Amino acid sequence: MTGNTVLSWGAGDASQLGNGTVADSLGPVSVTSLALGEVDQLVSGGLDSNSAFVLARTGTTVKAWGDNVAGxxxxxxxxxxxxxxxxxxxxxxxxxxxGGMHALALDTSGQVWAWGDNAYGQLGNNRTGDHRNVPDRVQGMPKVKQVAAGGDFSLALLENGQVYAWGRGMYGQLGNGSRATSPVPRQVTGLDKIVAIAAGVHHALVLTADNTVKSWGYNLHGQLGNSSTKSSNLPVDVDWIEGVNGIIAGAFHNYATTSDGEVWGWGNNQYGQLLEDENFADTAARTNRTAPVEIPLLKGAQSLAAGARHAAAIIGGKVFTWGHNDEGQLGNGTTTPAYVEVQLPATGYTKVAASLGGNTTYLY
Structure with missing residues (x-):
């Protein structure tokens, strides 16, 4: 399957497939009016398959589709x-x-825009309990370099290497030593010289200038990677890995890539999301990992996506999926989970994306 359009598959009940229907699809379908090569970045939020929505950056403008219950x-x-x-x-x-039901955009002047659900102040407008159905600018931060959105909180990496967070803090996901909600951006404690950020549903990751990883927030599945399952409202060091050049946060599991092409994973592994060895069908081999484990099968991955309970990668130009598959999110025509990589017959694609808390996958 050599495509000329953006592809999607899996859950479609919230219109998140973008093909004009609300039907699930067990195999790839074309997203309406999005040509391959037009999309520079595609991200998908949602706290479950019924609240998934998608943002696609096309040049310097943004298109969206899917669930819109919170604007x-x-x-x-x-x-x-x-x-x-x-x-x-x-x-x-x-x-x-x-994020879960909110979105962020960063413009070329370093200003952040936010819209959608604001139950916990995740829009950063000093309000809670409402929502906005058009973008508004977030106030109170110097020039921003990168943004990330969690389930109900937001992150911004400043050009000076500091990190700010706002929104829900119940699990410590704001990283400021408190578990209080904040409707305005506040600096994450003790971080500088940060070069990248990522957010899961209730946890956050950062990549440091010395190529190590720190994390904070919810940790029931070991997604903080510090050999514990205790949540933390302050940044902690992720164990073992050095030489990291990329971080990918899923709902409750994560990946890190290194400069020599290695991929490491940690956190939730109920459906073999970490793909760490050949014994995927063995339940014992699918225990959660509280510290990073190397994933040899993903070495050299060109693109990685971590969803809620499934994942996808492009390796050597080939597209692979694995994990849970109850709504066809693996794209192989079935609803059977796969504890080994499933190769899809798609060529010509360079990037994959997966919904943060849902069961939909995208190829572009």
Whole structure:
């Protein structure tokens, strides 16, 4: 399957496939009116398959589709969108991020825009308990370099290497030593010289200038990677790995890539998301990992996506998926989970994405 459009598959009940329907798809379908090569970045949020929504950055503008119960499509309404629509008020955008039911965009001037659910102040507008269905600018931060969105909190990496967080703090995901909610951005404690950020549902990761990883927040599945399952409201060191050049946060599991092409994973492994050895069908081999384990089968991955209970990768130009498959999120025509890599017959694609808390996968 050599494509010329963006592809999606899996859960479609919230219009998140972008093909004009609300039906699930067990195999890849084309997203309406999005040509391959047009999309520079694609991210998908949602706390479950019924709240998934998608943002696609096309040049310097943003398109969105899917669930819109909290205005997370950003087009001024609350109706779901089954095909991509342009998000107004956003120009010169260089990055987008999708959270549980809210979204962020970063423009070329270093300003952050936010919209969608604001139950916990995740829009950073000094309000809680409401939502916004059009983007508004987040105030109170110097120039921002990168943004990330968790389930109900937000992160920003400043150009000076500091990190700010806002929104829900119940699990310590704001990283400031408190578990209180904050409707305005506050600095994460003790971090400087940070070069990248990532957010799961209730936890966060950062990549340091010395190529190590720190984390904070919820840790029931070991997703902080510090050999414990105790949550932390301050940043902690992720064990073992050095030479890291990339971090990918899923709902409750993570990956890190190194400069020599290695891939390491930790956190939830119920459905073999960590793909760490050949004994995937053995339940004992699918225990959660509280510290990073090397994943030889993913070495040299060009693109990695960590969803809620499944994952996807492009390795050597070939597309692979694995993990849970109850709504067809592996794209192989079945709903059977796969504890080994499933290769899809797609070529010509360079990037994969997966919904943060849902069961949908994208190829672009």
């Amino acid at each position: 997370q499509i950003g087009n001024g309404g609350d109706a779901d969108q089954s095909v991509p629509v342009t998000v107004p008020r956003l120009t010169n955008i260089k990055e987008v991020a999708a």
